[in-house]
Amino acid sequence: MATTAANPAVIGRKVLVRVKRRPDAREEPRWEEFELDWRPHMNVIICLRDIAERPVTRDGRTTTPISYDANCLEEICGACAMLVNGVPRQACSALVDTLEQPIRIEPLTKFPVVRDLMVDRSIMFENLKRMKCWVPLDGTYDLGPGPRVAPSVQEKYYPLSRCITCGNCLEVCPQVNENSDFVGAAILSQVRLFNAHPTGAMHMKERLAAVMGSGGVADCANAQNCVEVCPKQIPLTESIAEVNRQAIRQAILGWLVG
Amino acid sequence: MKEPKIIVVGGGLAGLMAVIRAAEAGVAVELFSIVPVKRSHSVCAQGGINAAKNLKGEGDSTDRHFDDSVYGGDFLANQGPVKRMCEAAPGVIDMLDRMGVTFNRTAEGLLDFRRFGGTMFNRTAFAGATTGQQMLYALDEQVRRFEAEGKVKKYEGWTFLSAVLDEQHICRGICAMDLKTMEVRTFPADAAIFCTGGVGAIFGRSTNSVVCTGSAQSALFQQGVDYANGEFIQVHPTAIPGEDKCRLMSESARGEGGRMWVPKHPLDKRAARQIPEAERLYFLEEWYPKYGNLVPRDIATRAIHKVVYGMKMGLEGVPAVYLDVSHIPRETLDRKLEGILEIYEKFVGVDPREVPMKVFPAMHYTMGGMWIDDDKHATNVKGIYAAGECEYQYHGANRLGANSLLSCIYGGMVASPAAIRYARGLEKGCESTPASLFHAEQRRQEQLNDGLLHQEGSENPVTIWKEMGDWMTEHVTVVRNNKDLQRTDVKLQELTERYKKINLSDRTSWANQTLTFCRELHNMLVLARVITQGALARNESRGAHYKPDFPERNDAEWLKTTRAHFDSGSVKFSYDPVDASMIPPRARRYDA
Numbered sequence: 001m002a003t004t005a006a007n008p009a010v011i012g013r014k015v016l017v018r019v020k021r022r023p024d025a026r027e028e029p030r031w032e033e034f035e036l037d038w039r040p041h042m043n044v045i046i047c048l049r050d051i052a053e054r055p056v057t058r059d060g061r062t063t064t065p066i067s068y069d070a071n072c073l074e075e076i077c078g079a080c081a082m083l084v085n086g087v088p089r090q091a092c093s094a095l096v097d098t099l100e101q102p103i104r105i106e107p108l109t110k111f112p113v114v115r116d117l118m119v120d121r122s123i124m125f126e127n128l129k130r131m132k133c134w135v136p137l138d139g140t141y142d143l144g145p146g147p148r149v150a151p152s153v154q155e156k157y158y159p160l161s162r163c164i165t166c167g168n169c170l171e172v173c174p175q176v177n178e179n180s181d182f183v184g185a186a187i188l189s190q191v192r193l194f195n196a197h198p199t200g201a202m203h204m205k206e207r208l209a210a211v212m213g214s215g216g217v218a219d220c221a222n223a224q225n226c227v228e229v230c231p232k233q234i235p236l237t238e239s240i241a242e243v244n245r246q247a248i249r250q251a252i253l254g255w256l257v258g
Numbered sequence: 259m260k261e262p263k264i265i266v267v268g269g270g271l272a273g274l275m276a277v278i279r280a281a282e283a284g285v286a287v288e289l290f291s292i293v294p295v296k297r298s299h300s301v302c303a304q305g306g307i308n309a310a311k312n313l314k315g316e317g318d319s320t321d322r323h324f325d326d327s328v329y330g331g332d333f334l335a336n337q338g339p340v341k342r343m344c345e346a347a348p349g350v351i352d353m354l355d356r357m358g359v360t361f362n363r364t365a366e367g368l369l370d371f372r373r374f375g376g377t378m379f380n381r382t383a384f385a386g387a388t389t390g391q392q393m394l395y396a397l398d399e400q401v402r403r404f405e406a407e408g409k410v411k412k413y414e415g416w417t418f419l420s421a422v423l424d425e426q427h428i429c430r431g432i433c434a435m436d437l438k439t440m441e442v443r444t445f446p447a448d449a450a451i452f453c454t455g456g457v458g459a460i461f462g463r464s465t466n467s468v469v470c471t472g473s474a475q476s477a478l479f480q481q482g483v484d485y486a487n488g489e490f491i492q493v494h495p496t497a498i499p500g501e502d503k504c505r506l507m508s509e510s511a512r513g514e515g516g517r518m519w520v521p522k523h524p525l526d527k528r529a530a531r532q533i534p535e536a537e538r539l540y541f542l543e544e545w546y547p548k549y550g551n552l553v554p555r556d557i558a559t560r561a562i563h564k565v566v567y568g569m570k571m572g573l574e575g576v577p578a579v580y581l582d583v584s585h586i587p588r589e590t591l592d593r594k595l596e597g598i599l600e601i602y603e604k605f606v607g608v609d610p611r612e613v614p615m616k617v618f619p620a621m622h623y624t625m626g627g628m629w630i631d632d633d634k635h636a637t638n639v640k641g642i643y644a645a646g647e648c649e650y651q652y653h654g655a656n657r658l659g660a661n662s663l664l665s666c667i668y669g670g671m672v673a674s675p676a677a678i679r680y681a682r683g684l685e686k687g688c689e690s691t692p693a694s695l696f697h698a699e700q701r702r703q704e705q706l707n708d709g710l711l712h713q714e715g716s717e718n719p720v721t722i723w724k725e726m727g728d729w730m731t732e733h734v735t736v737v738r739n740n741k742d743l744q745r746t747d748v749k750l751q752e753l754t755e756r757y758k759k760i761n762l763s764d765r766t767s768w769a770n771q772t773l774t775f776c777r778e779l780h781n782m783l784v785l786a787r788v789i790t791q792g793a794l795a796r797n798e799s800r801g802a803h804y805k806p807d808f809p810e811r812n813d814a815e816w817l818k819t820t821r822a823h824f825d826s827g828s829v830k831f832s833y834d835p836v837d838a839s840m841i842p843p844r845a846r847r848y849d850a
Contacts, residue, residue, distance in 0.1 A: 024768050041605075045502050052772070053720040055763045064764040067771050069293075071467045073503045074601050076391055077297040092502070093604050114438055115769035122414070125294060129406045134399035135358040140278055140671075146355030148367030155593065158360040158385065161392055162597075165296055197358045 013038035016058070016102035017047050019066055021116050033058040033102065044084055044091035044105060045070055048117075068117035075231055078164030081171075082107055082117050088171040088229050108171050121167050127183040128165075131210045133190040135200045147198035160193040160239065162232045169226035169236055181215035185226035188217055189239035195246060208243075208250045217244045261285065262681030263688065264674070265432055265447035267418045267474060269295025271390070271663060272646025273453030274397035275670025276677075281404040285678050288445060289401070290413045290434055292469045296398045299455050299467035300666065303390020304598055305374060305510030306382035307354075307663040309347035313368055318379040320344045327661060328841050330376040330554050331625070331654020332801035332811060334487065334819070336837040338632050339651050343668045350667050351383050357396040360385045362594065372594070373513045374659040376554040376848075382660040387508055387597035393663060417774055418474045421450065421481055421642060422691075422699045429641030430691040433699045435707075437774060440767050442703045444696040446688035448681035451635075451643040451673050452478065453666075457624045460782045460789070461735065462727015464621035465497055465506040475628050475648045476781035479788070483637045485822045486650040486834075487626035488785070489792035492657055492802050493735050494622035495558035496581050496615075498605060504620030505605055507581055508598050509659040511615075512551040514590065516583040518542050518558070519614075524571045530580060530614045541565055541579075546848050553848045556656045556802040559619040563736050566618075573616055582614035621735055623662065625653040625802065626792070629821055632837070635673035636680070643677045645669030650819075655801025710776050711767075715759030719776050722753050722760070726786055734790050738805050743794040747787060754783050788822045788829055795831055796820065813843055 015036045022029040035058045036050045052065035070080040073092040080091040083106040085099055096103065111119035163186050170176045170184040191207050194200035211217050217240060226236045262285055266276045269291035280287040291298065310323040323344040328337055355361060355369060361383050362370040371380040385392035404410040415437045422431040422444055431446040454474035458466025479485045496511070496518075497504040512518070519538045526533060541561055543550045553561075562579050566572035573579060583591060583599075588611050591599060602610045627650040628637050635643050635651075645666070652665040681687070729749050733742040757780060764772040798812035799805050818833040 023766065039501065041500060043502065049502065049720065052763075053718055053724075062763075064766065065772050067769045071293050071297050071469055072299065072302050073468065074302065074505045075604065076388065076597075076601075077293070077299075077301050077467065079293060079297045095605075095607075118769055122294070125296070125402070128399075129402055132403075132406075134403045135356070135396075136403065137357060137400060139282055140275075140353050140400075142349040142352065143356065145352045145369075146358075149363050150367050151363040151365065154360055154363045158392075161360045161385075161395060162388060164301075164391075165294075194358070199356065200358060 015042065015047065015096055018102045018104050019116070020106040021066065022113055024115055025113050032063060038096070042096040044094040044096070044103065045073055045080065047096065047103070048091070066117060067115040076164060078166035081166040081168055083109070088168040090166065090231055093231070108167055110171050110176050111167060121165070124165050124167060124170070124186065127187045128190060131183065131187055131191050132203065132207050133187070133194055135194060135197050136203055149198070153196070157193055157196050159232070159234055160189055163189060163234055164232060166231060168229040168231065172225035172229050174223050174225070175219050175221050180219060182219035183215050185236040185240060188220070188243050189234055189236050192239040192243050195243070204246065205250065208247050211243055212247050212251065217247055220244070260687065260689065262448040262678060262684070263288070263446065264677055264681060265290065265445060265450040266453060267432065267450060268298070268453035268455060268646070268648070269414070270298035270300035270453060270455055270646060271394055271397060271666035272670040273451070274394070274401050275667050276451045276453060276645060276674040277410055278397065278400050278404065279671060279674035280678060281409040283675065283678055287409070288411045288413060288447070290416050290418060290432070292415070292417050292437065294414045295401070295412070296395065298394060299470050300394040300663070301391045302465070302467060302506065303663055304387045304506060304508035305513065306372065306384035306389045306660045307351065307393070308374065308381050308658070308660040309351040309383060309664065310344065310379070310381055311348045311351060311369070311371070314371060314380045316379050318381055320347065322379065323347065323381060325841060326377045327658055328654065329846060330658040331656050332846050333654065333813070333817065333838055333843040334490070334800060334836060335652060335654030336632055337840045338837055341840060343652055343665060346668050346671070347664055350664060354393055354396060357400060359392045359396045362386065372510060373552060375509050375512070375552045375558070376549070376658040382510070382513065384510060384594070386593075387510055387595045390663060418454070418477065419703045419777070420477050420699060421639070422696055423481060423639070424691060424695055427482060427639060429639055430688045431696065433703050435703070435774070438769050440707070440770055440773065442700055442707065444700050446691060446696065448684055448687050449641045449643060449677035451645060451677050452628065452648055453644070453646040453670065454648045456647045457785060458621055459778070460726065460786050461621040461730045462724060463500065463502070463504050463731065465494055465504050471778045471782055472785045473778040473781040476785040478628065478637070478639075478642065479822070480784060480824050481639070482824065483639050483642055484629035485626065485785070485788050486629040487792070487820050488624070488788040488822060489796055489820060490625035490655050490802050491621060491735060491789065492555055492623035492625060493559045493619045495555055495562055495619050496617040497620035497622070498602065498615070499618050499620065500605070505601055506620070506622065507602065507615060507617050509555070511581060511583055511595060511598065514583070514594050515586050516581055517551055518579055518581055520565055520571045520573060520579050525575060527574070530582070531584070539571070548850070549848050554656055554658060556804070557848055559736055560804060562619055578616040578618050580614035581617045583610060584612055584614055619736065621731060623647065623657055625655065625657055626650045626789070634676035635669060636676060641680070643673045645673040655803060706777070707773060710760070710762055710773060711765050713760065713762070715761045717756045717759045717761060718763070719760050719772065719779050722756055723779055723782070726750065726753055726783065730786055730789070734793055736804065738793050738803065739807065740794055740805070743790055747790050747794065750783060750787050750790060757783060791829055792820045792822060792831065811846070817843065
């Protein structure tokens with residue numbers, strides 16, 4: 001069905017929304033359809049809030065509000081990633097007027113479902129731990145200024161540090177599946193970021209050792225879907241290639257550089 | 259006693275800093291957060307963090323920073339803590355720099371600084387227009403490192419319900435709920451540090467994140483923690499109005515040269531770029547020639563209200579004015595402001611590099627918060643500490659832009675060692691607290707949940723929340739009149755009565771967000787009354803608190819801290835003197 005967007009003056013205009021629901025991970029999912037009053041600048045979050053205020057399906061059945069993750073609502077916390085019309089994206093920046101109706105809303109599929117649209121993405125944070133994605137500090141006491149950084153270097157790496165851990169890149173990656181423990185593009189891009197930092201680089205070896213282990217960079221099959229869905233346009237494939245080069249260099253020259 | 263155990267509630271900048279300091283001290287620390295800490299609201303901070311490092315050869319100093327902050331806050335802040343924070347600021351920036359925050363750089367590879375509101379100096383370090391995000395991530399990474407080393411235990415996806423207080427009213431732990439299983443559990447601790455952020459949700463639509471309900475501080479208030487200066491609410495001059503939230507357009511847009519204007523002819527139908535310079539009213543530059551577009555937020559917000567409501571000069575008759583960066587080179591914009599311009603582009607669908615942005619003020623920040631002492635960040639309840647936006651100490655009657663990130667980090671740095679010192683000095687630690695005390699608190703909280711889950715009624719929690727937000731925004735933000743404040747307080751009482759008839763549309767016991775929201779809503783209603791009644795009582799105008807019937811600051815009667823106590827169900831106020839011993843209060847004027 002084509003979208004009915006265009007004329008904001010239409011009164012009584014409706015928005016059709018279909019939500020894939022699941023009371024918990026044990027139960028089978030089912031779809032529920034809702035008919036909501038259209039307003040200008042509506043996004044998917046507003047749809048979910050409308051449903052919470054009046055949890056009645058299109059066919060008049062009373063149901064429960066939909067459980068979902070959301071926080072900042074300006075696409076910077078990463079919480080509200082879900083499938084909207086089959087595409088992984090942040091619900092807050094999914095504007096109703098740009099979406100085909102009925103709008104299909106589903107949870108991400110690569111993470112365990114908690115309930116409805118809520119998924120458990122803690123694996124991403126665990127993998128950041130595994131890959132040692134940090135700058136090791138002696139302490140937070142005053143040790144004077146940090147290392148100098150050329151503006152061109154800052155401009156190159158700042159975009160990497162904008163990753164919001166939303167999981168979109170994992171969702172579309174064919175290598176992320178139940179038979180693999182591939183950490184995915186977001187995490188590898190963070191490895192690149194910390195390997196580039198003057199202090200972080202001092203510990204590149206440990207990071208690369210982790211990257212060369214199970215679920216590491218070798219699992220990337222170069223499908224390049226990740227860059228397509230990154231809400232922050234992070235050059236993820238570049239990051240993977242760079243980390244791969246670093247890993248190869250370490251594997252070959254490791255004995256030389258000690 | 260054995261080595262102490264510390265709990266930190268809230269994983270934004272203040273909470274993470276407190277955790278890091280505790281882990282460095284080798285103290286066992288547990289961190290509780292509603293969201294994974296990397297998704298905390300600090301991530302939304304855009305423009306930067308202040309520190310008088312004087313890297314631009316302007317003669318800036320920590321004393322100037324101190325003076326700007328006290329003056330910007332209209333002399334309501336206690337001066338000792340503000341002075342110490344400003345003195346610590348350069349070291350804070352260095353620490354963040356060492357952690358790898360991707361701050362913008364100068365040609366020499368040094369930290370770059372830009373101007374912000376309420377100062378004449380380039381004092382604000384920044385990482386594009388996503389400084390809060392970059393800082394939060396840096397601290398998050400440090401905490402993750404400690405977590406990997408087994409020094410920190412995180413409870414993400416848990417919400418704080420109440421403190422566990424013993425018969426001497428000393429905090430011995432907390433009671434929290436798992437947002438997945440809905441399990442209610444108590445956790446013993448020798449001291450608890452609360453870093454639970456802002457209260458935006460009380461105003462319905464604000465620039466705050468969903469979790470910023472003030473629920474934790476309200477729960478503590480109802481358990482005896484005093485709440486100070488609640489009536490001081492910052493309304494940010496430039497946000498994109500929205501139904502779900504108002505999206506902030508950082509002050510840094512003006513710091514980088516952005517200008518605010520409206521067409522001189524109201525209802526001018528031409529596109530912004532077609533309107534010649536001579537036919538534009540750059541109202542801030544005209545009215546405040548010295549500071550121009552960089553007057554403090556309360557001043558800019560009232561100016562916009564005057565333009566829109568007083569002079570009826572809002573854009574095409576709607577409440578909006580232009581924030582214009584379209585004259586700034588694209589390359590500069592992308593390097594320094596990309597984060598926010600991207601937000602505007604995504605949510606409005608117009609490229610602000612080409613077309614001036616349409617903005618309007620929105621509730622943004624609470625200067626008020628839990629009362630803490632001057633040097634230890636201790637509340638009036640033993641064992642309870644607070645840091646970050648949820649406490650009241652650093653910003654007086656109006657916060658200067660880019661001082662909030664600083665106060666979060668600094669607050670965490672002070673509160674954590676103070677809490678540890680207190681815990682180490684305890685004769686008996688939480689391990690000696692009888693188990694019955696914990697059971698009783700758990701039972702009390704479970705009964706509250708059961709009551710809500712089983713109650714029959716006709717009221718919807720979202721509807722009550724929306725009504726509260728509408729009233730608070732209309733009557734308790736930019737302009738305040740006693741008659742309206744009284745009506746709002748009556749309305750809040752009505753809503754509190756209706757709350758008792760709430761019908762939970764979800765009665766399940768798995769990831770039930772309706773139940774959590776209802777618990778938060780009750781706490782929001784309590785805090786809303788603290789804010790409203792505090793505003794009603796204060797018959798003067800100071801900083802963000804503006805009453806047309808009392809347009810002047812009145813130091814003789816009101817140079818004092820509002821202190822709210824919860825006394826058997828009602829709010830009682832007392833007033834503490836303000837420490838103004840270092841900078842004598844002077845008239846606050848930005849127009850000369």
